[in-house]
Amino acid sequence: MNANALEAFEKYESQARSYCREFPVVFARAKSSYLYDERGEAFIDFLCGAGALNYGHNNDAIKQAVLDYIGGDNIMMSLDLHSQAKRDFIETFQRLILQPRGLDYRLQFTSPTGTSVVESAIKLARKVTGRQNVVAFTNAFHGMTGVSLNLTANRYHRQAVGYGSVSRLPYDGYLGEIDTVDFLRKLLEDHSSGLDLPAAVILESVQGEGGLNVASVQWLRKLRELTAEFGILLIVDDIQAGCGRTGRFFSFERAQIEPDLVCLSKSIGGMGFPMALLLVRPGIDAWSPGEDNGTFRGNNLAFVAAAEALRRYWDGHAFERELADKEAGIRRALEAIAQAHPAMVRQVRGLGLMQGLEFHAEQDTAAVIQACFERGLVVECCGPRGQVLKLMPALTIEPEVLARALEIIAVAVDLRAAHRPELAELLAPLAAAQGAPA
Incomplete structure (x- = not known):
């Protein structure tokens, strides 16, 4: 890499930049599951815009719909004025997503980022219930502004922010075999617990940045029952885990529950266009006109791209069957790697096309990421220590490309x-504790 190629970024861009530090090349173009740098070198993309590119780069069908729309001098930005593109998206979303699943929600288009839609969900929950406290969970990630940052668990991200009352409770599995919904029930029933009755409970049914933690079906159902019993609104943050990432359109479908509010962003925009959508149970759609707004909530290019993505992939069940096959293939490959290296790999984590390897030492994760990049694969980490290698391929990835990427990971490990x-020295205390020779 020519050092001059990065000079402008290093000289003028803020220190806040992050992903580019691990992948220090200048990307010039992208197609399907590949990124290409300025020299034409190809990289398989297992980052996918942090989940904003579920249908890959420059998806032919979606891109053509966008180009046709642009070519017709159609309206691009419309605030919340009615537009043909918005109507088409609303009707398509109702027909292909909500109605087949028996779901009844109003659609609110918020400012077009994940953190914004979380802010809107919490604001509405507090307005509807008249209560301020919100329950969020360990290892949660809900955004980087105001209230959503306060809901996020990671200390590095939270910094010194404080916006409203948030109670942090253990996620499913955080305390081992202890059922943390039972723990929440005890707190709610005990008037001396110190937990104010919450306006809402917010969760990711599969925690992405928190380490690919998957809530069990039983836990999700019990939580839904408990929140309904106490008049607490249940908010599912499906910003990263939604739009098919976990195998079905919504990550909570596997539990057959109906949240009161659902937050969508990232891949709901079709091909990376900014868009955020709050699904609101009709009985709690209590906004006054303009009470929650944002200048860029009318991104018509996102409406066009999103509607085409829904028609192309979610009309029927064929796409879900493809995702199930890919999920199984990824799981088999990762299990084989884990079994081959038990001293390095703790376990396989995740669900759908949102899986990964948890390493005992985060230094191993970093080294594997670097080795993958050197061999043409962009893949990132997650978890409280960055100890989980996080696979986020495009849902549309070709089987042969997926196989090649998994092979790169196996070689890197x-x-x-x-x-x-030094691995023997690293594991010596564990071996001694188990009574085995170090």
Whole structure:
């Protein structure tokens, strides 16, 4: 890489930049599951815009719909004025997503980012219930502004922010075999617990940034029953785990529950266009006109791209069957890697096309990421220590490209294991505790 190629970024861009530090090339174009740098070198993309590109880069069908719309001098930005593009999206979303699943929600288009739609959901929950406290969970990530940042668990991200009352409770599995919904019930029933009756409980049914933690079906159902019993609104943040990422359009479908509010962003925009959508149970749509708004809530290019994506992939069940096959293939490959390297890999985590390897040491994760990049694969980490290698391929990835990427990961882990002479020393305390020779 020519050092001059990065000079403008390093000289003029803020220190806040992050992903580019691990992947120090200048990307010039992208197609399907590939990124290409300025020299034409190809990289398989397992980052996918942090989940904003579920249908890959420059998806032919979606892109053509957008180009046709642009070519017709159609309206681009419309605030919340009625537009043909918005109507088409609303009707398509109702017909292909909500009605087949028996779901009844009003659609609110918020400012077009994930953090904004979370802010709107919490604001509405507090307005409807008249209560301020919100329950969020350990390892949660809900955004980087105001209230949503306060809901986020990671100390590095939260910094010194404080916006309203948030009670942090343990996510499913956080306390081992202890049922944390039972723990929440005890707090709600005990008037001396110190927990104010919440306006809402917000959760990701699969935690992405928190480490690919998957809530069980039983836990989700019990939580839904408990929140309904106490008049607490249940908010599911499906910003990263939604739009098919976990195998079905909504991540909570597997539990057959109906949240009061659902937050969507990222891939709801079709091909990376900014868009955020709050699904609101009709009985709690209590806004006054203009009470929650934002200049860029009328991104018509996103409406066009999103509607085409829904028609192309979610009309029927064929796409879900494809996702199930890919999920199974990823799981088999990751399980094989984990079994081959138990001293390095703790376990396979995640669901759908949102899976990964949890390493005992975060240094191994970082080394594997670097080795993958050197071999043409962009893949990131997650978890409280960055200890989980997080696979986020496009849902539309070709089977042969997926196989090649999984092979790169296997080679990278093999190479890391071969260059870990200190591994025995690292695991010596564990071996001693188990009574085995170090």
